[in-house]
Amino acid sequence: PSAALRSKIEGKVMISFIVNPDGSISDIKVVKKAHRLLDAEALRVAKLMPKWEPGKDHGKVCRAMVAIPIVFEI
Numbered sequence: 001p002s003a004a005l006r007s008k009i010e011g012k013v014m015i016s017f018i019v020n021p022d023g024s025i026s027d028i029k030v031v032k033k034a035h036r037l038l039d040a041e042a043l044r045v046a047k048l049m050p051k052w053e054p055g056k057d058h059g060k061v062c063r064a065m066v067a068i069p070i071v072f073e074i
Contacts, residue, residue, distance in 0.1 A: 010072055013070045014070075015067070018063055019052045019066055023052050023053060038072050045070065
C-alpha cells in the first residue's frame, strides 16, 4: 500500500484460507500480523485470487486449508 511505502513499513503477513471442492477460497484470515496496513493489504489481495486446484484425499476432491506468507519489501 502507498501509505506503507511512504512510511517504509516492511514485514511478512501469514494468511490462511480454505480451498473448497469447487476451487473457490473462503475463511480468509490473518494468522501472523505484521502491521495493520500490511495485514489489510494481504487480505485484499487474497480476496482477488483466482480459483485454486482443490485438495484431494485418496483421490476424492475435498476442502483443504492453506497457509501462505505474503512478504512486503521496499
